[in-house]
Amino acid sequence: MAEPVMVADRSAGRSARRSVWAGLLQDRLLWVLALLLALSYGLPHLHAVMAALFPAQQRPVYLQEPLATLLWQHIALVLVSSAAATLLGSAAGVAVSRRAGQAFRPMLESIATTGQTLPPIAVLALAVPMVGFGELPALIALALYGLLPVLQATLAGLAGVPQAVLESARAMGLSARQVLWQVEVPLALPVWLAGVRSSVIINIGTAAIASTVGAKTLGSPIIVGLSGFNTAYVLQGAVLVGLLAVATDMAFERLAQRLAWQV
Amino acid sequence: MIDFQGVSKAYDGVLAIDRLDLHIAKGELVVLIGPSGSGKSTALKLINRMLDHDSGRILFEGREIYSFDVRDLRRRMGYAIQSVGLFPHWTVERNIATVPHLLGWPAARIADRVTELLTLFHLEPALYRQRYPHQLSGGQQQRIGVARALAADPAVLLMDEPFGALDPVTRAALQLELKRIHQSFGKTIVLVTHDIDEALLLADKIVLLDQGRVVQIGTPLALLAQPASEFVPDFFGRADLGIKLLSLKPVAALVRPGPAAPGSPSVINSATLREAVASLAAHCVAVLNVVDAHNTVLGSLHAADVFAPERHG
Numbered sequence: 001m002a003e004p005v006m007v008a009d010r011s012a013g014r015s016a017r018r019s020v021w022a023g024l025l026q027d028r029l030l031w032v033l034a035l036l037l038a039l040s041y042g043l044p045h046l047h048a049v050m051a052a053l054f055p056a057q058q059r060p061v062y063l064q065e066p067l068a069t070l071l072w073q074h075i076a077l078v079l080v081s082s083a084a085a086t087l088l089g090s091a092a093g094v095a096v097s098r099r100a101g102q103a104f105r106p107m108l109e110s111i112a113t114t115g116q117t118l119p120p121i122a123v124l125a126l127a128v129p130m131v132g133f134g135e136l137p138a139l140i141a142l143a144l145y146g147l148l149p150v151l152q153a154t155l156a157g158l159a160g161v162p163q164a165v166l167e168s169a170r171a172m173g174l175s176a177r178q179v180l181w182q183v184e185v186p187l188a189l190p191v192w193l194a195g196v197r198s199s200v201i202i203n204i205g206t207a208a209i210a211s212t213v214g215a216k217t218l219g220s221p222i223i224v225g226l227s228g229f230n231t232a233y234v235l236q237g238a239v240l241v242g243l244l245a246v247a248t249d250m251a252f253e254r255l256a257q258r259l260a261w262q263v
Numbered sequence: 264m265i266d267f268q269g270v271s272k273a274y275d276g277v278l279a280i281d282r283l284d285l286h287i288a289k290g291e292l293v294v295l296i297g298p299s300g301s302g303k304s305t306a307l308k309l310i311n312r313m314l315d316h317d318s319g320r321i322l323f324e325g326r327e328i329y330s331f332d333v334r335d336l337r338r339r340m341g342y343a344i345q346s347v348g349l350f351p352h353w354t355v356e357r358n359i360a361t362v363p364h365l366l367g368w369p370a371a372r373i374a375d376r377v378t379e380l381l382t383l384f385h386l387e388p389a390l391y392r393q394r395y396p397h398q399l400s401g402g403q404q405q406r407i408g409v410a411r412a413l414a415a416d417p418a419v420l421l422m423d424e425p426f427g428a429l430d431p432v433t434r435a436a437l438q439l440e441l442k443r444i445h446q447s448f449g450k451t452i453v454l455v456t457h458d459i460d461e462a463l464l465l466a467d468k469i470v471l472l473d474q475g476r477v478v479q480i481g482t483p484l485a486l487l488a489q490p491a492s493e494f495v496p497d498f499f500g501r502a503d504l505g506i507k508l509l510s511l512k513p514v515a516a517l518v519r520p521g522p523a524a525p526g527s528p529s530v531i532n533s534a535t536l537r538e539a540v541a542s543l544a545a546h547c548v549a550v551l552n553v554v555d556a557h558n559t560v561l562g563s564l565h566a567a568d569v570f571a572p573e574r575h576g
Binding site: 171173187 | 311313333334335336337338342344346347348349350351352361362365408411421
C-alpha cells in the first residue's frame with residue numbers, strides 16, 4: 001500500500017517543481033535581470049558582434065574598466081545615496097508633520113523644492129569645489145537630489161491618513177508613538193513607497209552623469225564615448241543604465257503590490 | 264459616574280461651553296442635543312480629554328479627569344463617531360481588539376470577546392472576523408465601530424452622532440440595537456445627536472444645549488410636557504409636539520379590557536400611541552384591537568381615550 005502513495009508523492013513533487021520553473025520562465029523581472037547581467041559580463045567578449053554593428057569604430061567595445069565592475073559601482077552609489085535620501089527625507093517628513101515640528105514645514109518644503117530646481121549637473125559641479133573629485137561629490141549630489149520625492153511622498157502619505165481614523169486611534173488610548181507606527185506609517189506606506197521609487201529611478205539616471213566628476217559608474221562609457229565620438233560606447237552605457245532602471249522599477253512594482261493594504 | 268462642575272471651554276475667545284453643570288448617573292443613557300454650535304460635541308470630547316476645558320472640573324468616578332493618565336482614561340471609555348474611523352489596514356477582528364490589545368489581554372480572551380461582540384451585533388463571526396472595513400456596508404462598519412468601542416467593557420460609552428451618516432432603515436435598526444444593548448448591560452452612555460426622534464427614542468435624560476448653555480435637562484417627557492423656555496418647543500418642533508408626545512407613551516396604558524371588536528385592525532400593546540394613531544388614521548376607524556406578542560387580544564384602544572387629557576398623565 002505504501003508504494004503507490006510514494007509514487008504519487010514523487011510525481012506531485014515533480015509537477016510542483018515543473019510549475020515553479022514555468023513560473024520563473026514567465027517572470028519578466030528575471031528576464032530583464034538576466035539580460036542586464038549577461039550584457040555586463042558578456043559584452044567585452046562580443047568584439048566580433050560589436051565590430052559588425054559599428055564597422056567605422058576601431059574600438060567598438062568599452063574595455064577601460066570591466067562593464068560588470070561599473071555596474072556594481074553604479075548600484076552601490078545609488079544604494080548608498082538613495083538610502084541616505086530615504087532616511088533623511090522620511091525622518092524630516094515625519095518630524096514636520098508632528099505638532100512640535102509643524103513650524104519648520106514651509107521652510108523644509110521650500111529648501112527641498114529649490115534643491116530640485118537646480119539641474120543635477122549643477123549640483124555635481126557645486127559639490128566638487130567643496131569635497132573634490134570622486135565618489136563623494138556624486139554621493140552628496142545624489143542624496144540631496146533624491147530627497148525631495150521622498151519628502152513629498154512622506155508628507156502626502158501622512159496627510160492622506162483620514163482624520164476620523166486618527167481621532168479614533170487617539171480616543172482608543174493609543175500613545176502618539178503607537179498612532180505613528182501602528183496607524184500612520186502602515187497607511188502612508190503605499191504613497192511613501194511610490195516616492196522612494198521615483199527617487200531611486202531618478203538617482204539611477206543621475207548617477208550616470210556623476211561620471212563627469214570622477215565617479216566610476218555606467219555613465220563612464222557614455223561620457224568617454226561622447227567626448228571621443230564613439231557611439232558604440234554611448235550605446236553600451238545607455239543600454240545598461242536603461243536595463244538597470246527598468247529592472248529596479250519592476251522590482252518596486254512587485255514590492256508595491258505586496259505593501260498594498262487595500263484591494 | 265461623570266460630573267461637570269462649572270465647566271467652560273472657549274475657541275479663540277468664543278465660548279463653546281459656558282459654565283456647564285451636569286451629572287450623569289451610572290447606567291444612564293444621556294443624550295446631548297442642540298442646534299449646531301450649541302457645544303454638544305465639544306462637551307462630549309471634554310470627557311475623554313480629546314479636548315481640554317479652560318475652567319471648572321470634570322469628575323469621572325469621583326476623580327478629576329486630569330488625575331488619570333490620559334491613555335488610561337481613554338481606554339476606560341468607549342468612543343464611537345459618525346465617520347466610524349475603523350482602521351482600514353486591520354481586519355474586523357483586529358479593529359475590535361484595539362483596546363483589549365493595548366490592555367494586554369491574552370489572545371484567547373480577545374478572540375472570545377470578538378466572537379461575543381460580533382454575535383451581539385448579529386454579524387456571523389466566522390464570516391466577518393477576517394474581513395477588512397472596505398468589504399463592509401456602512402451599517403456593518405458602524406456596528407463594528409460600536410463593537411470596538413465596547414470591546415474592553417468600558418465604564419462609559421461616548422458616541423458622537425454615531426448613526427448620522429446611515430440611511431433611515433439602517434439607522435432605525437442600529438438605534439434599536441443600541442437600546443437593547445443599553446437595557447441588557449446597563450452601560451452608561453453619553454450620545455450626541457441633532458436627530459430629535461433619536462433623542463426621544465433613546466434617552467433616559469436629554470440635555471438640551473444652546474450656545475454652550477444648558478436650556479433644560481430632563482426626561483424626554485418632561486422636555487415636551489414642561490418646557491423650561493420658549494426655545495424648547497421651538498427646537499422640538501411646535502407643529503408636531505403633540506405627535507412627539509404620543510411617541511413617548513405606550514398603547515398598553517390606554518387599553519380597555521374586553522373582547523375583540525370585529526372588523527377592527529389590531530395594534531401590538533408595546534407600540535407607541537403615535538403608531539396607534541397612525542393606524543387609526545390610516546384605516547379611518549375609532550377603535551383598534553390591542554394584541555400582545557402572541558397575537559392574543561388584550562382589549563381595545565379607543566380614539567376618544569387618546570385625546571382625553573385625563574386618561575394619560
